[in-house]
Amino acid sequence: MYTGLQHLHSGLAYLVLLALVCIIIYALIGTLSNREFTDKDRKIALIGFILSHIQLTVGLILYFVSPLGFELLKSGSAMSDPAARLTAVEHPIINIIAIVLISIGYIKAKKGTVSKVRFRTIYMMYAVGLLLLLTRIPWTAWLG
Structure with missing residues (x-):
C-alpha cells in the first residue's frame, strides 16, 4: 500500500503541476483578451482545484x-537534518498553504462578478500556489 501511495503521489504531482501551469496561462489570456468569464472558465479552474485537493x-x-x-517528526530527528526537515515539516506545511491559496483563488473567482478580476484572481492565486509547491518538492527524491 505504501509504495502504491508513493507512486500515486508522485505521478499525480506531474498532473497537478501541468494543470496549474495550463490554467494560469489560460486565465492570463482571459484577462488580457478581456473575455467574459463563463461557466466553462470556472470549470477549467475547478480542474486545478480538484486535482490539488486530491494530491x-x-x-x-x-x-x-x-x-x-x-x-520522522515524532522521533525528533527531523529538525537537525535538512532533508528530513523538508520531508517531515516543510513539504507538508508549505504545500497545505499553497493549496489553501489555490482554494481561495477558486472561491473568490467563483463568487466574483467582474470577468477581468475573476481571471486575474485565478492566475495570481494559482501562480503563488504553484510557486510554493515548486519550492517544496523534494527534487532529489522525486527525480532521482
Whole structure:
C-alpha cells in the first residue's frame, strides 16, 4: 500500500503541476483578451482545484503511513537534518498553504462578478500556489 501511495503521489504531482501551469496561462489570456468569464472558465479552474485537493489528500494519507513523514517528526530527528526537515515539516506545511491559496483563488473567482478580476484572481492565486509547491518538492527524491 505504501509504495502504491508513493507512486500515486508522485505521478499525480506531474498532473497537478501541468494543470496549474495550463490554467494560469489560460486565465492570463482571459484577462488580457478581456473575455467574459463563463461557466466553462470556472470549470477549467475547478480542474486545478480538484486535482490539488486530491494530491493533498493522498499526501496527507502518505504522511501518516510513511516512515518519512509523521514518524520522522515524532522521533525528533527531523529538525537537525535538512532533508528530513523538508520531508517531515516543510513539504507538508508549505504545500497545505499553497493549496489553501489555490482554494481561495477558486472561491473568490467563483463568487466574483467582474470577468477581468475573476481571471486575474485565478492566475495570481494559482501562480503563488504553484510557486510554493515548486519550492517544496523534494527534487532529489522525486527525480532521482
